[in-house]
Amino acid sequence: MTRLGRRYRFSAAHRLHSRQLSAEENRTLYGKCNNPFGHGHNYVLEVILRGEPDAKTGLLASLEPLDLFVHETVLAKMDHRYLNEEVEPFDTVPPTTENLAIEIRSRLEQNGGGFFNNGVYLDGVRIWETRRNMVEY
Amino acid sequence: MKITRRAEFSASHYCSSPALSAEQNAAVYGNGANPHGHGHNYVLEVTLDGTPDPVTGMVMDLKVLKEILNDEVVHPMDHRFLNREVPPFDHIVPTPENIAREIWRRLSGKLNMPNARLHSVRIYETEDLWVEYAE
Numbered sequence: 001m002t003r004l005g006r007r008y009r010f011s012a013a014h015r016l017h018s019r020q021l022s023a024e025e026n027r028t029l030y031g032k033c034n035n036p037f038g039h040g041h042n043y044v045l046e047v048i049l050r051g052e053p054d055a056k057t058g059l060l061a062s063l064e065p066l067d068l069f070v071h072e073t074v075l076a077k078m079d080h081r082y083l084n085e086e087v088e089p090f091d092t093v094p095p096t097t098e099n100l101a102i103e104i105r106s107r108l109e110q111n112g113g114g115f116f117n118n119g120v121y122l123d124g125v126r127i128w129e130t131r132r133n134m135v136e137y
Numbered sequence: 138m139k140i141t142r143r144a145e146f147s148a149s150h151y152c153s154s155p156a157l158s159a160e161q162n163a164a165v166y167g168n169g170a171n172p173h174g175h176g177h178n179y180v181l182e183v184t185l186d187g188t189p190d191p192v193t194g195m196v197m198d199l200k201v202l203k204e205i206l207n208d209e210v211v212h213p214m215d216h217r218f219l220n221r222e223v224p225p226f227d228h229i230v231p232t233p234e235n236i237a238r239e240i241w242r243r244l245s246g247k248l249n250m251p252n253a254r255l256h257s258v259r260i261y262e263t264e265d266l267w268v269e270y271a272e
Contacts, residue, residue, distance in 0.1 A: 001235055001272070007265035056156045057165050058232035060268070064167060 004049045004060045008070055010079035013040040014095040017084070038082055041129050045104065046072065048115075049121035061120060074104050074109045089113055097129040101137035139195045139256055141184045144206045146215035148223075148232040149174040169235055180261040181210060181219075187253020196253045199270035209243040217236065233262045245272070 015032035026034045034038070047118040053060045081087050083095040094133055105116050106124045109116070116122055126136045151174045152166040171174070171223045187196040219226040219236075229235050241258045248255040257271040262266060 002237065003269040004234070005269070007269045053232070053238075054232040057154055058152070058230040058235040059165070060166060061233050063266070070263075 002060050005046050005126075006049075006063065006066060006070070008045045008047070008067075008075055009042060010045065010075050010108040011040060011042050012078050012081050012083050012087075014083040014090070016094050016096060017038070018094045019092060028049055037082065043078075043100075044125040045070075047108065048123040048125065049120055051118075051120040052113065061115075066115070069112065069115055070108070071085050071108045073107050077107075096137075097133065097135040101125055101127050101135045105137050138188060138196060139184050139186050140183050142199060142206065144181045144203075144211050145178060145210045146181070146184070147176060147178050148214050148217050148219050149176040150219040150226070151175065152232055154230050155228070174220065177262050179214075179251050181206070181240065182247075182259040182261075183240075184246060184252045184256040184259070186256035187250070190252060196234065197248075202248075205244065205247050209247065212241055220271050233260050233266065233268040234270075236260055237268045241270045241272065 002047050008124055014035040015035060018029070021029065027103060036101075049061055049066075051060055083090040083100075085091070088094075089103065090099070093103075104127070105122070109127070110121055124137060126134055128134045143202065145259050151172055153162045153172065154165075160217065183202070185197055189196050191226075206264040214223055217223050219231040221227070223231075225239065226235075229239070237260045239254070244258065245255045257269050259267055259269040261267045
């Protein structure tokens with residue numbers, strides 16, 4: 001089995017805040033990440049594919065169409081945006097790295113019809129919020 | 138338990154399949170098809186899966202692992218033009234997918250001990266692109 005990981009970068013602002021909690025509970029739970037004005041991160045996204053390379057080309061995926069697909073599906077929608085205000089579902093769901101990983105994986109799966117159909121599968125995504133914390137889904 | 142050892146080598150390559158026309162190769166591989174070649178600082182991660190020896194506390198002696206990686210991969214490939222100098226890349230396109238599989242082929246027989254065996258081979262062509270092979 002072959003897996004291929006491709007790394008991308010985007011920068012976005014967010015604020016951790018749950019609508020199911022009170023203002024006080026939010027402050028206690030999320031600390032400075034609950035600052036009402038928001039704050040930002042340089043996110044690193046790794047998209048991981050799984051499958052068998054094409055016998056003729058030796059490629060699991062051509063990088064140019066993969067990059068274009070990830071750019072259109074994720075990066076163009078999230079880069080230099082305030083996630084809570086501009087990117088659904090983060091108007092209602094707190095944009096933790098966990099929820100961001102779930103949302104990005106779902107967007108890639110829903111829009112990947114032309115991509116994930118010739119024995120090439122989406123194995124998962126990894127997102128670094130900072131270089132010290134990473135979520136894999 | 139898994140242990141991973143990293144090695145690095147720098148090599149040039151280009152990607153062009155004899156099964157495709159010049160136009161098709163340019164379309165598939167882009168500027169990677171330039172027959173003069175281009176280079177990468179490859180980073181190799183070799184992962185073993187095993188149990189530590191009860192006496193030494195080691196899954197494998199890393200000095201020995203390093204020597205195997207040097208003999209099988211680093212010395213044959215470092216500062217080489219893969220397509221011209223390192224079989225099978227004279228007739229197999231040296232994509233990172235094929236390089237990962239070739240490195241697995243070179244290592245799997247040498248890393249098959251009673252307490253540990255080769256788990257996966259991961260090759261980084263750049264910081265932003267890796268390919269992993271496992272059987």
